[in-house]
Amino acid sequence: MNKSLYTIAENVLIAPRTYRLVLVPLSFRAEPEGRSREICHGEFVDIAIPGFYLRRPLSICDREDGKLTVVYRVVGEGTKALAEMTAGTELDVLTGLGNGFDPESCREEALLVGGGLGVPPLYLLAKELKARGKKVTAVLGFNKAEEIILADEFRAVCDEVLVSTVDGSVGVKGFVTDAIAAANPTYDYFYTCGPMVMMKVVCQALDGPGEASLEERMGCGAGFCYGCSIQTKNGPRRVCKDGPVFKKEELLW
Amino acid sequence: MVKDLSVALCGLTLKNPVIPASGTFGFGLELADDMDINVLGGISLKGTTREARYGNPTPRIAECPGGMINSVGLQNPGIDVLVNEKVPSLRKVYDGCIIANISGFSLDEYRECCAKADACEGIDLIEVNISCPNVHNGGMAFGTSAESAAEVTRTVKAVCRKPVFIKLSPNVTDIVSIARACEDAGADGLTLVNTFLGMRIDIHRRKPVIANKMGGFSGRAIFPIALRMVYQVAHACRIPVMGCGGVASAADVIEMMMAGATAVQVGAENLRNPFACPEIIEELPVLMDGLNINTLQEIIGTV
Numbered sequence: 140m141n142k143s144l145y146t147i148a149e150n151v152l153i154a155p156r157t158y159r160l161v162l163v164p165l166s167f168r169a170e171p172e173g174r175s176r177e178i179c180h181g182e183f184v185d186i187a188i189p190g191f192y193l194r195r196p197l198s199i200c201d202r203e204d205g206k207l208t209v210v211y212r213v214v215g216e217g218t219k220a221l222a223e224m225t226a227g228t229e230l231d232v233l234t235g236l237g238n239g240f241d242p243e244s245c246r247e248e249a250l251l252v253g254g255g256l257g258v259p260p261l262y263l264l265a266k267e268l269k270a271r272g273k274k275v276t277a278v279l280g281f282n283k284a285e286e287i288i289l290a291d292e293f294r295a296v297c298d299e300v301l302v303s304t305v306d307g308s309v310g311v312k313g314f315v316t317d318a319i320a321a322a323n324p325t326y327d328y329f330y331t332c333g334p335m336v337m338m339k340v341v342c343q344a345l346d347g348p349g350e351a352s353l354e355e356r357m358g359c360g361a362g363f364c365y366g367c368s369i370q371t372k373n374g375p376r377r378v379c380k381d382g383p384v385f386k387k388e389e390l391l392w
Numbered sequence: 393m394v395k396d397l398s399v400a401l402c403g404l405t406l407k408n409p410v411i412p413a414s415g416t417f418g419f420g421l422e423l424a425d426d427m428d429i430n431v432l433g434g435i436s437l438k439g440t441t442r443e444a445r446y447g448n449p450t451p452r453i454a455e456c457p458g459g460m461i462n463s464v465g466l467q468n469p470g471i472d473v474l475v476n477e478k479v480p481s482l483r484k485v486y487d488g489c490i491i492a493n494i495s496g497f498s499l500d501e502y503r504e505c506c507a508k509a510d511a512c513e514g515i516d517l518i519e520v521n522i523s524c525p526n527v528h529n530g531g532m533a534f535g536t537s538a539e540s541a542a543e544v545t546r547t548v549k550a551v552c553r554k555p556v557f558i559k560l561s562p563n564v565t566d567i568v569s570i571a572r573a574c575e576d577a578g579a580d581g582l583t584l585v586n587t588f589l590g591m592r593i594d595i596h597r598r599k600p601v602i603a604n605k606m607g608g609f610s611g612r613a614i615f616p617i618a619l620r621m622v623y624q625v626a627h628a629c630r631i632p633v634m635g636c637g638g639v640a641s642a643a644d645v646i647e648m649m650m651a652g653a654t655a656v657q658v659g660a661e662n663l664r665n666p667f668a669c670p671e672i673i674e675e676l677p678v679l680m681d682g683l684n685i686n687t688l689q690e691i692i693g694t695v
Contacts, residue, residue: 140426193455356451359663363418365467366453375446
């Protein structure tokens with residue numbers, strides 16, 4: 140974990156109430172501080188927003204030369220304040236948080252299943268899996284056409300991208316599981332991130348092994364306050380530190 | 393001039409008075425890879441009970457202006473894991489004051505856990521939590537009357553050779569009478585304050601934010617109330633006080649000490665900034681210089 144200052148390079152609306160935030164380390168180094176390991180797929184940052192007591196944990200969508208991209212939705216006062224911040228603003232950010240996706244679990248073919256704001260954290264994973272020479276199919280689910288995010292970015296990286304919308308305005312009408320049932324993609328391991336109810340259904344519907352990135356209201360974000368513990372088959376686990384990514388078989392839905 | 397940050401506490405010498413408060417620093421090792429924990433004067437470990445506890449359902453955290461509510465509910469691996477695994481592991485890498493924080497649901501449980509903590513080589517001091525607002529029929533129930541607070545104190549003192557601090561609840565009418573009762577029952581010191589019972593409601597869902605409905609409010613907003621209670625208790629009792637509640641800066645540490653605290657615990661601030669304690673410790677000598685303070689020991693209770 141590192142605490143360092145980042146500058147907002149970009150904070151733009153990409154869908155209703157949904158923003159892409161690009162952060163650049165204030166004093167540019169490949170990594171903000173020496174102790175840090177490389178920021179990984181499925182990890183998150185914890186951003187201090189002036190005027191709010193606790194930080195806001197946000198999943199990392201992309202990483203390039205120390206630059207971090209986060210996609211977030213305005214859901215409350217804190218994210219509303221974040222959305223009003225302009226390029227050039229400095230932010231106090233904790234990085235190197237969370238236990239992310241494990242790309243080594245996939246042998247040959249990966250299935251990525253994202254829903255809504257669960258789509259962005261899968262992007263860096265998709266790039267990593269492709270860099271390892273895996274075949275990657277992404278299934279991205281949204282409520283309606285205007286809420287679709289990152290579909291073109293995934294198309295540029297993945298072998299196949301399936302889109303579903305609940306209202307049927309784009310792609311398969313229904314949920315991600317309907318799109319999977321229709322296309323029947325081959326895979327030996329799946330990775331999912333999205334609303335809890337979606338991930339539960341995905342984990343039940345898919346026979347193969349996989350892992351899911353969970354969400355929980357957090358305190359410290361770094362594993363020492365035990366504010367985000369969930370009960371699992373292996374006893375209590377902290378979503379912020381032992382997760383947010385957990386193996387399917389460990390989870391009790 | 394080199395500043396002396398050390399303080400004497402019940403026969404122990406703390407390299408400085410800054411201690412992460414129980415529940416806001418895990419069992420000490422969680423952050424050992426991220427910072428040099430040896431700069432800390434002490435570490436108060438997460439509240440521990442006889443049996444392992446999962447704690448309360450989530451959400452356990454609610455944000456507030458100037459603070460936060462927590463309702464973790466004493467999630468811990470139990471006293472045996474504490475004394476056999478957690479403390480020995482921490483002792484290997486940490487040379488400061490290790491404080492075991494013990495909670496319970498009965499006098500028997502307090503007695504048994506404190507006896508085990510007392511027998512554990514790595515533990516320097518025992519802090520008895522009679523003020524947890526997040527568990528039913530335990531914790532705070534013992535800390536809200538002078539009689540029951542004294543009874544817990546007598547019970548644990550009978551089985552401990554190490555210094556015993558009683559951690560007091562602020563959710564009382566007269567904290568001084570409870571503090572005096574603990575002192576008369578043999579407490580070696582007092583830690584105050586624990587969190588204030590609080591609540592938030594999600595007005596969209598029309599439900600409490602916290603799954604357990606209520607929780608303990610802490611953070612910067614409680615500092616003036618905590619400071620007032622530390623001042624009152626430190627001036628009414630002869631035993632040392634560890635001041636706790638809303639401490640977020642080196643200036644707050646100095647203020648707590650002037651009010652009468654011998655050591656100062658930093659709680660919720662760690663959750664906003666995991667590096668809060670080392671940053672405060674680094675800032676202290678600079679602030680002392682500006683205030684013409686050479687040794688921290690000399691300012692205790694000077695107001």
